[in-house]
Amino acid sequence: MAVQTVASTTDSSASVDLGPAAALSCRECGHRVPLGPVFACEECFGPLEIAYDFSGYDTEELRKRIEAGPTNIWRYAPLLPVPADVATKPNINPGWTKLVKADNLARELGVTGGLYVKDDSGNPTHSFKDRVVAQALEAARAFGFTTLSCSSTGNLAGAVGAAAARAGFRSCVFIPHDLEQGKIVMAAVYGGELVGIEGNYDDVNRFCSELIGDPAGEGWGFVNVNLRPYYAEGSKTLAYEICEQLGWRLPDQLVVPIASGSQLTKIDKGLRELIELGLVEDRPYKIFGAQAKGCSPVSTAFKAGHDVVRPQKPDTIAKSLAIGNPADGPYVLDIARRTGGAVEDVTDEQIVDAIKLLARTEGIFAETAGGVTVGVTRKLIEAGVLDPAKTTVVLNTGDGLKTLDAVAGTGLTATIRPTLDSFREAGLA
Amino acid sequence: MAVQTVASTTDSSASVDLGPAAALSCRECGHRVPLGPVFACEECFGPLEIAYDFSGYDTEELRKRIEAGPTNIWRYAPLLPVPADVATKPNINPGWTKLVKADNLARELGVTGGLYVKDDSGNPTHSFKDRVVAQALEAARAFGFTTLSCSSTGNLAGAVGAAAARAGFRSCVFIPHDLEQGKIVMAAVYGGELVGIEGNYDDVNRFCSELIGDPAGEGWGFVNVNLRPYYAEGSKTLAYEICEQLGWRLPDQLVVPIASGSQLTKIDKGLRELIELGLVEDRPYKIFGAQAKGCSPVSTAFKAGHDVVRPQKPDTIAKSLAIGNPADGPYVLDIARRTGGAVEDVTDEQIVDAIKLLARTEGIFAETAGGVTVGVTRKLIEAGVLDPAKTTVVLNTGDGLKTLDAVAGTGLTATIRPTLDSFREAGLA
Numbered sequence: 001m002a003v004q005t006v007a008s009t010t011d012s013s014a015s016v017d018l019g020p021a022a023a024l025s026c027r028e029c030g031h032r033v034p035l036g037p038v039f040a041c042e043e044c045f046g047p048l049e050i051a052y053d054f055s056g057y058d059t060e061e062l063r064k065r066i067e068a069g070p071t072n073i074w075r076y077a078p079l080l081p082v083p084a085d086v087a088t089k090p091n092i093n094p095g096w097t098k099l100v101k102a103d104n105l106a107r108e109l110g111v112t113g114g115l116y117v118k119d120d121s122g123n124p125t126h127s128f129k130d131r132v133v134a135q136a137l138e139a140a141r142a143f144g145f146t147t148l149s150c151s152s153t154g155n156l157a158g159a160v161g162a163a164a165a166r167a168g169f170r171s172c173v174f175i176p177h178d179l180e181q182g183k184i185v186m187a188a189v190y191g192g193e194l195v196g197i198e199g200n201y202d203d204v205n206r207f208c209s210e211l212i213g214d215p216a217g218e219g220w221g222f223v224n225v226n227l228r229p230y231y232a233e234g235s236k237t238l239a240y241e242i243c244e245q246l247g248w249r250l251p252d253q254l255v256v257p258i259a260s261g262s263q264l265t266k267i268d269k270g271l272r273e274l275i276e277l278g279l280v281e282d283r284p285y286k287i288f289g290a291q292a293k294g295c296s297p298v299s300t301a302f303k304a305g306h307d308v309v310r311p312q313k314p315d316t317i318a319k320s321l322a323i324g325n326p327a328d329g330p331y332v333l334d335i336a337r338r339t340g341g342a343v344e345d346v347t348d349e350q351i352v353d354a355i356k357l358l359a360r361t362e363g364i365f366a367e368t369a370g371g372v373t374v375g376v377t378r379k380l381i382e383a384g385v386l387d388p389a390k391t392t393v394v395l396n397t398g399d400g401l402k403t404l405d406a407v408a409g410t411g412l413t414a415t416i417r418p419t420l421d422s423f424r425e426a427g428l429a
Numbered sequence: 430m431a432v433q434t435v436a437s438t439t440d441s442s443a444s445v446d447l448g449p450a451a452a453l454s455c456r457e458c459g460h461r462v463p464l465g466p467v468f469a470c471e472e473c474f475g476p477l478e479i480a481y482d483f484s485g486y487d488t489e490e491l492r493k494r495i496e497a498g499p500t501n502i503w504r505y506a507p508l509l510p511v512p513a514d515v516a517t518k519p520n521i522n523p524g525w526t527k528l529v530k531a532d533n534l535a536r537e538l539g540v541t542g543g544l545y546v547k548d549d550s551g552n553p554t555h556s557f558k559d560r561v562v563a564q565a566l567e568a569a570r571a572f573g574f575t576t577l578s579c580s581s582t583g584n585l586a587g588a589v590g591a592a593a594a595r596a597g598f599r600s601c602v603f604i605p606h607d608l609e610q611g612k613i614v615m616a617a618v619y620g621g622e623l624v625g626i627e628g629n630y631d632d633v634n635r636f637c638s639e640l641i642g643d644p645a646g647e648g649w650g651f652v653n654v655n656l657r658p659y660y661a662e663g664s665k666t667l668a669y670e671i672c673e674q675l676g677w678r679l680p681d682q683l684v685v686p687i688a689s690g691s692q693l694t695k696i697d698k699g700l701r702e703l704i705e706l707g708l709v710e711d712r713p714y715k716i717f718g719a720q721a722k723g724c725s726p727v728s729t730a731f732k733a734g735h736d737v738v739r740p741q742k743p744d745t746i747a748k749s750l751a752i753g754n755p756a757d758g759p760y761v762l763d764i765a766r767r768t769g770g771a772v773e774d775v776t777d778e779q780i781v782d783a784i785k786l787l788a789r790t791e792g793i794f795a796e797t798a799g800g801v802t803v804g805v806t807r808k809l810i811e812a813g814v815l816d817p818a819k820t821t822v823v824l825n826t827g828d829g830l831k832t833l834d835a836v837a838g839t840g841l842t843a844t845i846r847p848t849l850d851s852f853r854e855a856g857l858a
Contacts, residue, residue: 071500071525090533103519185833186794189784197844197847211849214849356618364553399830401830412613413622414622416627420636423645428601428622428624
């Protein structure tokens with residue numbers, strides 16, 4: 001298969017301006033190649049990630065520059081693979097979502113050290129995917145791509161469709177042809193091409209890999225394939241925002257959902273960058289990973305003490321986390337162990353309970369992935385693994401409106417006639 | 430009926446601290462009463478609204494104070510009926526939503542003077558209702574209420590449920606018992622009481638009025654009834670944000686949806702306040718009202734040159750605007766005429782087209798109400814009523830995820846087998 005995954009040394013894209021991004025570097029062997037639309041190392045096939053040149057930054061100057069920036073992810077442009085004038089280009093400008101001090105939830109869970117929910121349902125298409133797609137879009141622009149594409153089963157399709165529309169890109173998104181009608185509508189409304197593939201999500205992915213290697217795919221940026229090194233960096237902004245919103249302070253504990261594991265590893269990367277740049281004090285933090293029991297390859301490996309992750313066949317309502325063979329699983333295990341964190345999972349029933357708990361206590365209606373993180377937080381506190389006396393940040397990465405089915409059983413408290421007598425009879429007075 | 434609508438002179442609530450709010454003043458006769466949970470004038474039964482004391486504000490100091498404030502509506506606390514420390518109290522903190530420069534849409538509509546979409550789908554429960562409910566909640570707190578309530582057919586129920594949950598209030602929301610299941614779930618998930626009333630929306634409202642006058646309703650704040658004067662002020666923040674986001678500048682033209690008409694009148698009030706306070710230059714602006722043809726009592730009256738609004742029976746997909754007898758209709762007519770604006774309506778088909786147009790050009794998925802304002806904007810430009818050479822702001826007050834049915838026809842571009850041949854055959858290459 002002729003998939004273009006590795007950079008040739010004659011790649012002309014070395015001259016692209018992506019701000020502080022200096023090169024691509026292999027996570028496994030450290031081999032460096034010029035910036036380009038590639039995702040795997042030519043030496044060892046390990047994953048490529050962005051290497052930055054942050055030299056020359058003065059800490060106080062950088063802090064002031066960030067604080068004076070726009071109220072979206074581009075305030076962190078000096079730390080991202082984007083040109084300095086990124087905020088002037090058409091994009092969906094996600095980020096700077098609320099960090100909610102969750103005092104009611106803290107009381108219910110017995111947390112005394114401060115509990116916060118980072119609520120990414122406030123993004124333009126209401127999931128954290130807007131962060132990574134906005135990033136991939138800037139890379140696509142830099143590389144001269146004209147079509148934005150992805151394989152998706154939900155949130156990503158909408159984020160790509162919206163970003164492409166706004167930036168004037170063509171979009172072509174591939175999904176399994178038998179997705180729920182609601183999800184198809186959410187992805188199709190942005191007017192890009194939405195192609196149903198006769199097959200399951202694995203078939204869709206396999207087809208996308210073929211297309212990247214084919215002339216038909218020329219000029220196409222697949223946000224989570226050939227643009228993946230850029231795309232993934234978008235998750236660092238969650239770490240930046242959390243620390244800035246805490247007053248340039250590291251939280252003691254973070255609870256992060258695991259799908260591919262990329263988000264968790266990039267949050268760790270973001271936190272370490274802030275320390276290295278002197279923007280936050282260097283002190284220990286713990287990262288906890290959260291999975292659904294019905295798709296828990298990483299927590300299973302964590303509990304068994306393994307370094308490798310054995311794939312699972314997903315069966316859970318938390319569909320946005322249902323990746324049975326998570327690419328970054330081993331890195332997640334490493335981070336959880338290195339920071340003194342853990343990886344835990346919860347059942348579908350616990351996920352639904354946690355969605356309702358968060359809504360009832362804080363007025364935040366989370367997607368199933370948010371039920372996973374809140375549920376795992378509760379479980380880890382009860383098990384004495386999470387320290388309730390420490391500052392804890394829990395991520396909600398999506399919106400309950402997108403997974404209404406999960407709480408479909410929720411309904412009317414009572415039905416009455418429009419009279420005060422009927423109101424009293426129902427015991428509502 | 431013993432509905433408490435008027436303030437007695439012995440009302441002790443005169444001592445409540447609601448910042449610059451000095452009294453309630455009758456919109457019709459100017460009669461003033463102390464701040465309290467009342468909404469109609471004891472003299473003439475006209476609507477009461479907040480009278481402020483803005484004396485002592487220095488323009489530059491005020492501007493700096495606002496700009497240093499939180500990125501939500503509380504940055505405007507000095508201009509709202511809330512205590513100065515409002516940002517420290519538990520609330521859902523809506524606002525500071527995106528003002529999107531809509532260059533693609535402008536090109537399609539032929540607007541050359543700058544076109545912007547104020548996108549209120551970014552609020553916590555994804556509609557502008559969070560602004561007014563957050564305001565009503567602070568009034569409820571000041572008056573010692575312990576239950577937050579409303580009648581609703583959708584957006585408002587969710588906003589009240591979420592705000593009450595976060596503030597630790599009991600909530601009890603009344604809806605017609607036969608609402609769509611999805612809307613019931615969205616309102617019920619916050620865990621408050623959700624009561625279905627056997628009857629239509631009018632029956633629900635009538636019942637709520639009875640409850641306010643009954644001992645069973647003691648301690649209850651109905652956000653859009655006995656707290657209405659406070660609630661309505663929340664819409665002023667749309668005007669403040671638009672002007673600040675334009676660089677403390679008035680837009681030339683605004684297109685605002687009309688349900689009760691309250692939002693449009695309060696946006697006008699907010700603009701005039703900014704002029705009086707010297708925060709923006711005093712120059713003319715035009716306000717245009719937008720309705721669905723299936724519920725167009727105000728546009729019908731406008732076109733007929735009437736000062737009064739004849740009620741209609743609503744029949745439109747724009748359910749969040751479907752108020753057949755809009756309380757503030759006459760004030761809307763007055764504002765549209767005084768500013769040189771207009772009131773126009775669009776068909777359901779034009780609403781759907783406009784939703785798709787906005788999504789395709791700007792990546793913004795609007796509720797049907799957003800389809801109404803965009804559709805009316807297009808219609809008014811084509812008719813030569815809106816000046817395309819002027820700066821124009823169009824409001825999107827809600828989220829497309831809440832009215833998916835409106836665009837249910839949107840679907841896959843193509844269905845293919847997972848092969849490159851099938852891809853080429855479909856003409857996608």
